[in-house]
Amino acid sequence: MTVHSPEPTTVATPASARERLLRYAFMKLTRDFDSRFEALLLTGRVSKWYSEVGNEATTIPAGLALGAGDALCTLHRDLGAILAVYLDPARAFPGFGFGEPDGRRPEPGVLLHRLACQLLGKGEGFSQGVERSFHYGYLAPEHGILHVGMISHLGSMIPVAAGCAFAFRQSGSDRVAINFIGEGGTSTGDFHEGLNMAAVWKLPLILVIENNRYAFSTPARLQYAAARLSDRGSGYGVAAETVDGNDPDAMAEALRRAIERARAGEGPTLLEAMLGRMRGHSEGDDSLKVVPAEELAGYRAGDPVPAYARRLEEEGVMDGALRERLEQRIAEMVEAAISRAIDAPPPPDEVALRPVFAPAPPEREIREAPAVIAKRPAGETTYVDAIHQALLEEMERDESVVLMGQDIGVFEGAFRTTRGLHARWPERVLDTPIAESGTIGIAIGAALLGYRPVVEMQFADFISCGFNQLVNVAAKLYYRWQVPCPIVVRLPSGGGVGAGPFHSQNDEGWFAQTAGIKVVCPATVADALGLLKAAIRDPNPVMVFEHKFLYRRIKSALPEGDAEARIGEARVMRPGRHLTLIGYGASTWTCLEAAEELARSGVEAEVVDLRTLVPYDEETVLASVKRTGRALVVHEAPLTLGFGAEVAARLADAAFPWLDAPIRRVAYPDRPVPYAKNLEKMLLPDKAKVLAAAREVLAF
């Protein structure tokens, strides 16, 4: 359903006088707060400021429309929505008839102070100064506040907001999520993936486009060709409306309809709020010059804050005396919060080193969880079946585990790792559209609200389409907000199966370099089970690089008991004293084969399986190399900046006095993986290449 009239709708409001007065109170509060920060920019107290001037009539009704426990997902011009969600009106504006204090939200002065500190980069801000302006999250379910801030990358938060909506739907609540995007941000891929998935899964998401007709300097006509952005609604199969975003009453009505639909399980709504650009992209730049003078004058003449005040006065909702009293109260609140924040101390230096990983829950907690270990298959099990077993056991153990991926439902996955799981838990094993970014974003949103999503990449190569969600949203979350983000991404990776350049890659290095993501690479059947179980229990983003060459080529009996392996521990697979061969994934087996061969000529090579790249078990590797004095690192990922480069650098640094020979690497040459088997074989690290390199190292 696309609902729009030829011109943006301005509907007669059914709202009460108090509701409308409250809208004005928040509009004026927002404007004053914003203006004060514009001034602070000029004095250099704040380094950047994105003005909300002109967006208040859109954002405030959105904030006010949410109830306790609904999710608010904001961008850089949504201060009004934040204030409307954070502040208890009865306490923020006492004596104005806004009801009784709700008893759940903190004192408004405290929140305003923290907000001002946040924006000034002070230690008492929500993120203690580690990130700028509105990029913080304030997830305080105890206060009924679920505020998910932004990352800079526009569009990225739409799937995350859809993920919050997913969590609500999945848990059977009628909560909703509201998310904002500028008209410029609607051109991103995540806009499409997020909205499409929200539509397909009928998620309770309201996506509000703040169409101020310019993105930085780019006018809307260069951003999209549709007459209206709400026209896209029918393309996605979602309800959509274009609304006069300068009219808070019209916005409130449109939001009411959207939220009603969402709470009733009718899926998302796209609301396009028509606004006018009244300030530059950020304060202090000269981008406002792109708005023609006459057009700008029109926007200024229609400035929604004074316009709404006039309207309320004309309609008898507010007289001069009431307005003065209200505005006086607002001025005092803003002044008190900002002047106190200006004097607040900067964050202590050690905040820069705060953890990037959430601590693991105490061991006891896991052991005492309803540990339903499914009957493990007796006898020899393949690596791929061990993965299936881990998924089965963790799904049984913890109902917050949900699986998402392409073709993993009825079809049971390209490699059948989800065999039987959809049949058993149709609500928890979800086929996704072909949308890696959308899926990982949804997983992140769901993880923030207590789920443990496990996302399957059909092939590891496709992770490049979800890269941003992982490295910028998931990886940075704990450092930014100190809120856990327990998602697992499973990646069937690696070559040796004649699959060519786009189905053979070893991309673990891209992620190992990003702080905040754990990277595990199981080599054995036991680790395929144990490391995946550990990954699912870990409170952090974990990427599990499964090696598909091993899927059906190695077999062994599964361990008994809980079988969780420890992330961050390497293992000596074969002891030796002349040389250390260091591998992971399929390369561990190449190292073992080479060690076997070397043994025939009397060389005792020690083989270390890294198992986990991040966190890296420096101790085990170092201890081995100190014993043997020689090191050779083997991996299938490209040589340049492959993980072996890191291992070699660390060894050069820490083991130098013990080394009897240069550290060598056997890795994939810096080129794509060719399709023809003979070509691939030529380039893949194998026993012969490892032996040749080992003999060179031993010859020193």
Ligand SMILES: Cc1ncc(C[n+]2csc(CCOP(=O)(O)OP(=O)(O)O)c2C)c(N)n1
């Ligand atoms: C993915 C991405 N590309 C580029 C930018 C740089 N950038 C920041 S804001 C902006 C313009 C945004 O315009 P719009 O979405 O219309 O929102 P507005 O600022 O007008 O409210 C750009 C290009 C970004 N933040 N994210």
